[in-house]
Amino acid sequence: MKAWLRFLPNIIGKAIISKAIKKYDIEFNILRAHITPRGGEMLVEISGPEEKESIKFIEEQGIEVKPIIKVVKKDKDKCIDCGACISLCPVKAINMEEDWTVEIDDQICIGCGFCAKSCPTKSIILFE
Secondary structure (H helix, E strand, O other), rough: OOEEEEEEEEEEEOHHHEEEEEEEEEEEEEOOOOOOEEEEEEEEEOOOOHHHHHHHHHHHHOOOEEEOOOOEEEEEEEEOOOOOOOOOOOOEEEEEEEOOOOOOOOOOOOOOOOHHHHHHOOOOEEEO
């Protein structure tokens, strides 16, 4: 599961995530992070057999967990495969294929919407 984790200042410096990893044997991949002494947020991917239990534990420790449920889709009839969206994707979910078509990998997409905003033909749509 991909999710945004939001931290308040009172829990910065606590080893909550490492405890969750050890206790629930989860894989924890940080995709983006911005944390300061005043709090912050991380975009993460959490997986493992006890994923739900680990998320409950993280929330109980005071970290807000907001799952990513937005995904982008390409309208193939509108898209001109110009590639304007490719360089804006922070997780490299958009690629130019060998046949010069733009493809979006919804398994990698984090639903940030940068590509949809940059599309000159408005052929990329953000779904909830």
